[in-house]
Amino acid sequence: MTTFLSIAENSKLDFVSFKVESKGILEQVEGKFLMTRVELYPAVIIREEKDKERTERILQKSEAACLISNSVKATIEMKAIVEVLAVIA
Numbered sequence: 001m002t003t004f005l006s007i008a009e010n011s012k013l014d015f016v017s018f019k020v021e022s023k024g025i026l027e028q029v030e031g032k033f034l035m036t037r038v039e040l041y042p043a044v045i046i047r048e049e050k051d052k053e054r055t056e057r058i059l060q061k062s063e064a065a066c067l068i069s070n071s072v073k074a075t076i077e078m079k080a081i082v083e084v085l086a087v088i089a
Contacts, residue, residue, distance in 0.1 A: 001040065001042055001062060001066070003062040003065050003067070004042065004044075004058065005018065006062075007058050007062050008058055011054075013051065013054065014046070014047055014048075014051070015046050015055065016045040016047060016085050017043075017044070018042065018044050018045075019043050020041065020042045020043070021041040021043075022038060022039065022041065023041075024037070024039075025037035025038075025074075034073075035074045036075065037074055037076075037077070038069075038072070038074050038076050038077070039078075040063075040076065040077070040078045040079070041078075041079050041081070042059060042078065042080045042081070043081045043083070044080070044081070045082075045083050045084075045085055046084055046085065047085050048084065049084045052082050056080065056082055059078070063078045
């Protein structure tokens, strides 16, 4: 999801951390093993609640623009989590 990092930087999104976990489903189709499904679990921690919707839009844009996702035949599903950093006073 380097596409997210690029779009976030261009959008000047201030975030604390970003990580992505993924899970692939491998199946035998017509005698060949194929990756038929990939699930992406990006997690973004932001500083302020006001940036949550914007972060979600940037994640959606990055999913649509991802070179890898647009190049493979497998179904790609993204299940994003956006959390606001808890401030302890």
